[in-house]
Amino acid sequence: MNPEIQGKRYPRTAPYVVGREKVREFAKAVFAAKESQDLSHAKSLGHSDLVVPPTFPVVIQEQSLALVLSDPQAQIDFSRVVHGEQKFVYQRPIVAGDELTSELTVASVKSLGGNHMATFETEIFDTKDSLVCTAISTLVVRGE
């Protein structure tokens, strides 16, 4: 990969609408308790709709990462990519019905004995342009 993309900011993605059934599908896939897929339970906790599982923003992060992986300047060979680290930092919970966009910055690119380690910070915003969550992903790109 090209270490010169450090600091590069990629364009804002198209709005992603968090669908209630998508939240249920994702919750089921990560073995979430049935309770977390129950609308009346979510409302009893004061939420307007289902709260997404903590790792759900990966779906939105993916849209921003796709921009990097398809960027000819980045020169990332996807078949050599290994997921090294992942983090989500919430400013507020994400609930079904939210309309979100994301903007990715290449926070750092480090070289480690032929491999590259790149950290991407994806900021996720709602329609009021308030920061909702930051998804931080470190990918290891193995050398040739």
Place this chain on the structure above:
Amino acid sequence: MPNFQELSVGQVVAEQSFEVSRDSLVRYAGASGDFNPIHYREDFAQSVGLPGVIAHGMLTMGLSIQPVVSWIGDAAKILDYGVRFTKPVPVSGSGSTTLKVVATIGALDEESQRARVDLTTSYEETTVLGKAQAWVQL
């Protein structure tokens, strides 16, 4: 909802085992949109140097926080959650891999009433996540 005052560092607050099969991987691929063939095709996984099909790291991360969500009673209370992927989780074509998650209190912040929960996720004797930590609001 657990009581902050009754928590102590080192206390195990949740423990749960998950049976991860190829079905689980296909389900997660569909739900997340991650269709990397290393998570469902043996020949492809081997061609990139893996012993065989492995689970999505994000599936392991996603299920590892679930015992904490159940303990706290509301996913909205998870403020921050991060992991390092240190070991792959092999999933054979028949049967399943049992992932065991143990959640322990790692730190307590009295002022904000927040707790750091440290997670240990393993199969057999192999720990697969490093520095798996979540901050929760009590």
